[in-house]
Amino acid sequence: MNRQELVSIIRERKSFLCVGLDTDTRKLPAHLQSSPTGVVDFNKAIVDATAPYCVAYKPNLAFYECMGVKGWAILEETIAYIRKNYPNHFIIADAKRGDIGNTSAMYARSFFEDLDVDALTVAPYMGEDSVTPFLGYEGKWVILLALTSNKGSHDFQLTDDAAGERLFEKVIRKSQEWAGDDKMMYVVGATQGKMFEDIRRVAPTSFLLVPGIGAQGGSLEEVCKYGMTKDCGLLVNSSRAIIYASNGTDFAEAAAREAKKVQEQMAAQLANI
Amino acid sequence: MNRQELVSIIRERKSFLCVGLDTDTRKLPAHLQSSPTGVVDFNKAIVDATAPYCVAYKPNLAFYECMGVKGWAILEETIAYIRKNYPNHFIIADAKRGDIGNTSAMYARSFFEDLDVDALTVAPYMGEDSVTPFLGYEGKWVILLALTSNKGSHDFQLTDDAAGERLFEKVIRKSQEWAGDDKMMYVVGATQGKMFEDIRRVAPTSFLLVPGIGAQGGSLEEVCKYGMTKDCGLLVNSSRAIIYASNGTDFAEAAAREAKKVQEQMAAQLANI
Numbered sequence: 001m002n003r004q005e006l007v008s009i010i011r012e013r014k015s016f017l018c019v020g021l022d023t024d025t026r027k028l029p030a031h032l033q034s035s036p037t038g039v040v041d042f043n044k045a046i047v048d049a050t051a052p053y054c055v056a057y058k059p060n061l062a063f064y065e066c067m068g069v070k071g072w073a074i075l076e077e078t079i080a081y082i083r084k085n086y087p088n089h090f091i092i093a094d095a096k097r098g099d100i101g102n103t104s105a106m107y108a109r110s111f112f113e114d115l116d117v118d119a120l121t122v123a124p125y126m127g128e129d130s131v132t133p134f135l136g137y138e139g140k141w142v143i144l145l146a147l148t149s150n151k152g153s154h155d156f157q158l159t160d161d162a163a164g165e166r167l168f169e170k171v172i173r174k175s176q177e178w179a180g181d182d183k184m185m186y187v188v189g190a191t192q193g194k195m196f197e198d199i200r201r202v203a204p205t206s207f208l209l210v211p212g213i214g215a216q217g218g219s220l221e222e223v224c225k226y227g228m229t230k231d232c233g234l235l236v237n238s239s240r241a242i243i244y245a246s247n248g249t250d251f252a253e254a255a256a257r258e259a260k261k262v263q264e265q266m267a268a269q270l271a272n273i
Numbered sequence: 274m275n276r277q278e279l280v281s282i283i284r285e286r287k288s289f290l291c292v293g294l295d296t297d298t299r300k301l302p303a304h305l306q307s308s309p310t311g312v313v314d315f316n317k318a319i320v321d322a323t324a325p326y327c328v329a330y331k332p333n334l335a336f337y338e339c340m341g342v343k344g345w346a347i348l349e350e351t352i353a354y355i356r357k358n359y360p361n362h363f364i365i366a367d368a369k370r371g372d373i374g375n376t377s378a379m380y381a382r383s384f385f386e387d388l389d390v391d392a393l394t395v396a397p398y399m400g401e402d403s404v405t406p407f408l409g410y411e412g413k414w415v416i417l418l419a420l421t422s423n424k425g426s427h428d429f430q431l432t433d434d435a436a437g438e439r440l441f442e443k444v445i446r447k448s449q450e451w452a453g454d455d456k457m458m459y460v461v462g463a464t465q466g467k468m469f470e471d472i473r474r475v476a477p478t479s480f481l482l483v484p485g486i487g488a489q490g491g492s493l494e495e496v497c498k499y500g501m502t503k504d505c506g507l508l509v510n511s512s513r514a515i516i517y518a519s520n521g522t523d524f525a526e527a528a529a530r531e532a533k534k535v536q537e538q539m540a541a542q543l544a545n546i
Contacts, residue, residue, distance in 0.1 A: 022376070024379075060372070060376055062370075062372060062376045062377075062379040062380045062383070063376075063379055065345075065379075065380065065383050066379045066380070066382050066383035066387065068345060068349060068383075068387055068388075069342055069345045069346045069349065071345075072338075072341060072342045072344075072345045073342045076341060076342065096370070096371060096372055096396070097335075097369070098369060098396065099333070099335060099369055100421070100422065100423040100484075101423060103295070103333055103335045103336075104335075106297075106335040106336055106338075106339045107335045107338065107339070109339050110335070110338050110339035110341070114339065114341055115341075123369070123371065123396045123398050123399075124398060124428075124429065125396050125397060125398045125418055125421075125429060125430065126396075126418070126421050126423055126425050126426065126430075127423070127424070127425020127426055127427065127428030127429055127430070128424070128425040128428055129423050129424050129425040130423060130425050131425070145398055145399070148373070148398075148399050149373065150373040150374065150399055150400070150402050150403060151400070151401070151402050152399050152400020152401040152402040152403050152404070153399065153400055154400065155397075155400030155401050155447055156397065156398060156400055156440065156443065156444065156447075157398065157399075157400070159434050159435075159440070159443065160434060160435040161432050161433060161434050161435065162432075162433040162434065162435055162437070164435070167429065167432070167440070170429065170432065171429065174428055174429075211373075
């Protein structure tokens with residue numbers, strides 16, 4: 001999905017919500033726990049229920065890898081289901097990959113050709129040649145970790161370099177030499193709302209993928225106040241607050257209700273641009 | 274495998290070679306290309322042939338993930354094969370993972386409990402709480418990316434901070450507050466031989482996993498000169514130069530020959546400590 005298409009589904013659906021499919025087998029509703037297709041059924045029901053209110057889905061690979069072969073099959077089936085039934089939704093593989101060039105090229109094939117997701121999260125530590133193999137695909141995106149939502153983000157990302165530039169700013173500035181705002185987004189945690197001003201100074205037009213709303217405590221208003229652009233420029237992710245809104249048989253309706261609530265707040269924010 | 278056991282197999286086998294199982298289906302010998310069990314058969318033959326000359330195996334996850342469900346099954350079978358037949362070999366999953374705490378905890382379960390590898394490579398960008406979930410397992414190791422062997426390592430890893438410390442040095446120094454040299458190793462690329470002096474200043478006793486020997490051009494002598502400790506302190510990886518030494522039916526013998534050649538050089542280096 002290219003940038004224009006992404007902006008257009010955001011405007012049509014009045015939403016920039018990304019639903020995180022971090023499906024933990026231990027948190028499935030009781031009636032799905034014992035089913036061999038429990039996770040897939042859960043994912044499909046969540047997708048069906050939330051599709052009108054969101055523009056993107058983001059499975060986090062860890063939650064599938066921990067089930068081994070079975071987990072990889074569930075991931076493939078979930079992505080194929082979204083692709084087939086909701087072709088106007090953006091799919092992000094939250095994998096945080098990044099390796100030497102020939103290895104990143106293998107990951108790129110795996111995620112962009114075989115799984116056919118729209119975007120992949122990538123860790124920047126190994127620099128340019130670990131990222132560029134992901135950039136050769138039409139309509140596919142790299143979402144580079146910049147300023148994450150966890151406490152550990154303070155350990156290295158906020159370190160000032162000798163020129164007074166913080167590491168996350170350097171990552172954003174430097175990576176814009178590798179690709180423009182039609183191919184590269186950045187992960188910026190919502191837990192650091194005021195930081196969006198600084199981010200917009202180095203990345204005025206890039207899309208930002210924003211985790212940390214909901215369970216992690218970030219505020220949507222603050223993110224929009226400091227981070228929204230005239231094209232929206234935001235994909236705000238919520239995982240646990242939506243997919244585990246209820247752990248009864250009504251989990252899908254509860255997820256829809258939560259997603260709708262966020263979507264309505266987003267519609268109000270989009271009315272400002 | 275704990276540190277004492279690792280040092281002891283290095284001394285017994287007179288080797289600190291790690292064989293990288295970066296098995297690319299497109300590079301298999303012709304007679305295995307068409308076999309449905311080609312990759313597993315290749316891996317098993319390589320392991321059988323090289324086991325006397327090495328102390329560790331390192332499958333790079335990208336090469337398995339790119340085959341989807343089948344690839345994950347091959348990875349599991351390869352690791353189980355090594356565990357069963359070569360219990361005194363150290364197994365590293367080269368995955369370069371790292372995510373927020375609850376997600377890193379999922380990865381830790383996946384790699385240390387289910388796959389049962391000895392060590393996992395982890396990317397440091399997200400800081401302490403992305404790494405600590407991997408540290409709670411007896412006899413299991415984190416191998417943190419510090420100074421990688423690729424060109425892009427210059428983009429961020431070598432940046433001086435305001436206090437004159439380079440990012441890779443800060444990663445090493447800071448991470449030693451999270452775990453000692455019995456739980457944490459560092460990836461340091463062999464292509465930057467002289468840098469081992471600087472590394473040893475911040476990590477005098479830690480084991481270093483050293484890629485970049487062979488296809489990437491690093492020199493074993495230089496790595497040992499600047500990086501070796503009285504406990505050896507090095508695991509030097511070679512992938513392509515060994516596993517693709519021949520692409521005929523003699524690929525396993527050729528791999529054994531190459532591994533033996535490296536082992537003999539290593540034995541000479543170990544005689545110095």
